[in-house]
Amino acid sequence: MPAPQPQPIGDGHDGSWSLVKMAQAGDMKAFGELFDRYFDMVFRFALVRMNGDRAQAEDIAQETFVRALRRIGSVTYQGRDIGAWFVTIARNLIFDHVKSSRYRLEHATDEIVEHSPATHGPEQQVLDGATNSELLRCIRKLNPDQQECITLRFLQGLSVAETAALMDRNEGAVKALQHRAVRRLAQLLPEGLR
Structure with missing residues (x-):
């Protein structure tokens, strides 16, 4: 039986590996294209992890790409989208930031979760904000893997396949992790929000 052939660079990843x-x-134009494709994803990831601090999230996203540019020569194709590499750099920067500072968890939930287009009036906006705040508070009580899964799947809107690639897991493991996280959230949420 012949050994499986390596996947050609760029196949299934919108040509991202060709740009790499x-x-x-x-x-540098190719790196600029990578920046344009992945900056928003890295920023959203950092924004959730930095609890809605837009300035910190932007700093982390920018530093992610500075480090990526410095290390672009060392990255090799491993069967995953290059976005996983960018998110890994961002995750490490966030970890270093939280570990090295007296960082307090605060949320500006209106910056993270957009209000529904069906929102009617300021009263509903206040209720939506309180609901979002409670939901995010409960998400912070999940274990780190569950938090990351919920963040990627529901706050960033990534597919199971994209989440699996970023978390370096198979799709079945992500589905199981998501199921456990949602069940745990249901237990944590106050009865009126379930």
């Missing part, structure tokens, strides 16, 4: 190869050869 071009950037590794010194093409």
